[in-house]
Amino acid sequence: MNVSAWSIRNPIPAILLFALLTLAGLMAFRAMKIQQFPDIDLPMVVVNAGLPGASPAQLETEVARKLENAFANLQGLKHIYTKVQDGSVTVTAEFRLEKNTQTALDDVRAAISKIRADLPQDVREPTVNKLVLSGSPILTYAIAMPDMNEKELSWFVDNKITKALLSVRGVGSLTRVGGVSRQVNVALDPDKLLALNVSAGEISQQLRQVQQEAAGGRADIGGIEQSVRTIATVQTAEQLGQMEIALRDGRRIRLSEVAEVSDGVAEQRSAALLDGKPVVGFEIVRSLGASSVEVEDGVTKVLAELKAEHAKMEITEAFNFVEPVRENYTGSMTLLFEGAALAVLVVWLFLRNARATVVAATALPLAVIPTFACMYFMGFTLNVVTLLSLSLVVGVLVDDAIVEIENIMRHLEMGKTPYQAAMEAADEIGLAVIATTFTLIAVFLPTAFMSGVPGKFFVQFGWTAAISVFFSLVVARMLTPMMAAYILKPRVAHKIPAWVEYYSGWASYCLKHRVKTMIGATIFFVGAFALVPLLP
Template sequence: MNVSAWAIKNPIPAVLAFVMLTFLGVMAFKDMKIQMFPDIDLPMVTVAASLPGASPDQMETEVARKIENALASAQGLKHLYAQVKEGSVIVSAEFRLERDSRLALEDVRSAMARLRGDLPREMLDPVVNKVEISGKPILTYTLAAPNMSEEALSWYVDNHISKLLLGVKGVGAVNRVGGVTRQIRVEIDPLKLLALNVSAAEISTQVRQIQQEAPGGRAALGGMEQAVRTVATVKSAEQLGQMEISLKDGRRVRLDQLATVSDAVAERRSAALHDGLPVVGFEVVRSLGAGDVEVARGVTQALDKLKKERPEYTVERVFNSVDAVYETFRGSMDLLLEGALLAVIVVIF
């Protein structure tokens, strides 16, 4: 049967079929995300472990090799890479492409949970992350306010702007750039330690044991059950200085009698400059599957609302990769429309 002849004799079904296909194509096209490159879900997982002050040899023998041995039996594992530095190690596990990335991530997390007891006790818990190809920032802003310190601006970014933008659909992460991080600093007097026959490690252990919250189960009070927990965290340097330290002879002294406790900032490991001046900024990273243009539009609306509510803050955009993506998209659409129009003209005439 000749389909062309049948369509000419019965034009209504053919026209309806093309109208339906065109409608479905337009609806599907509107749901497509505008991105410079498509999202690639690679089955690769990284394990980052930190032990401040440890040498590279110690990190290799006590941490890196144990992590590699724990991951060596993971299903679908292809390669293992280890990067060892002073006080830190990063182990990357590359799985075969047919391996589901979520299952690979769960396997690595389970292996790290089983291995935690064999790692050094003083080491921080390993951080397990899945490698995201779309993890690059698409927008970068700077924050400024008169009569506000760098520490106050850093706190505002970490505790307010980050929470605000993470509520925007499609935002995967908000990273602060520059600024400082608050740190309670304890500077121990070695002469006082020698006089009291106590070591810095013993003081550090006692402070760590006291500075923690622990569940205490449930208790019946007045015919009602209530949750019980131990609250021992302090909120200021003064409270930390008032903590009592137990000595070997049974005496107890306050921490501020052995050391100088101050509310300071952590050591700077990075800095952000804009026009040669130090600034506090933040980067916006879209989540996997989200579109650059849609995320940028939502972030802009959220920041515009913030500017109206808090006019004392000045938020300036200093980097934007979305405009280039949108210009490329518009250029592709123009070429598509021109090609379709020329095809219609050629067919008709």
């Protein structure tokens, strides 16, 4: 069945089809996320283990090697990277790309559980996480309030700002940089400990039981069963000082009698500087799959609300990695529109017919916009890769429509009606148009199946280009002939331009002198490859 002829005889179904595709594409475009690069999932697992006070040599022997040996036999393992520092070990297990990330995560956890008893008793429980490439900060702010010192400002960031910004959709985590952390200091008096015959270890052991809650079972109170909890929590340093310490001889003393308890800050091991001055700041990391632009807009709105509540608060933007994303998106969209406008201009210069230009140019938006719907349902985003793909094929999308409309114009010059010219011309070159389109698809689609890390990025490139080219074929076979049949007017033969006559003369010469033409083409072909080593 000739789909072009069916579309010409029944224009309403074709119009409704593309109206629905356009509507779906526009809705998908508004819902798509804007990112710098597509989020890719690499099967890499990071294991962190800590042993405070241990030297790198000790950690390498007692922790790192045991973890490496445990991972060595895992299926699909490619490389192991180990980093040993004072008090901590980081082991990264890289698996082959065919390995499912969740399966790799489960395998690593199972391997650690098998050797957990062989690790030093004091080593902290190893944490296992998959490597997230989107885990770098996208926004960094510095905050200042004249009526708060460094300690109070740090608490304000940890409590107020963190809670407010984590409620923003797309914010994955917030980390304070600079500032200080609260710490309750307990300075024991050696003379008093000696007089009471109590050691620092005994005091430390009883302090470990503070800030703990435990289930205490159930109790029947007044005929009603209620749950019971044992609570050992304190809120201030003064409350901790009033804590009773049980001695070996049965006596009980308060902690404040043998130690000085003060509410202070922990040792500062890092600092944040802005323009050479110490500041308290915070970094924002977006969650996987979230739009960087939406995260920035949400964060800006929440910070404006906080500033309205605290008039003296000053917020300075230290780093903004979202602005380049916004600029790349704007530039890519501008390039897309400019390319489309130039393509339409070239069509008009060659056809010299306003109605024919409109029919051919319609193929461009009707091929691009439905592509957004497919991209959305495939989980793609608006990033450098997908927008580059659309920018590259924007000139190709009108090729099929130009071939169709040019052949229809040729039939019109034969004295045929637009309806008859569209029917015969579309049937005449239908197979050639389909073959040309699928040749282009065969060029772009294999990039979606590239192996390695580059293949993870180019999967969206290949599918986006192939889908848009396919929609251009659908437009050229269904909509272009139908529009030409009802929009174009009868046309008489016109004088052939001089440049066409020149081209026809060159083409005739090449056809008559085939040997010379092949020799010249071979020389150009070989010469082009000979120039490759000269490229910088």
